[in-house]
Amino acid sequence: MEQGNCTYIDQLKKAEYAKSYKSMVDDDSIIRIAEEGIDDYFRQLIETDLGQKNSTV
Structure with missing residues (x-):
């Protein structure tokens, strides 16, 4: 029964995690933060x- x-509980946690990501799709500030992070990461790769x-050489 414990298993x-x-x-x-694991399924509930996964569902809540997915729900939180779906709610971020419409959040402009989260999208900007992600884009800034990608820019920084790309810059580091180039450097x-x-x-x-x-x-x-």
Whole structure:
């Protein structure tokens, strides 16, 4: 019985997690934050790549 309760609680947690992400889709501030994070990540990739190229030359 305890295993069944754990599975049920896990399913509830997953459903709540999914619901929270679905609610963020319409939140402009969350989208801006995500886009800024992607820009920073991309910039770091470029800097790392350039650093590796310069160190091998």
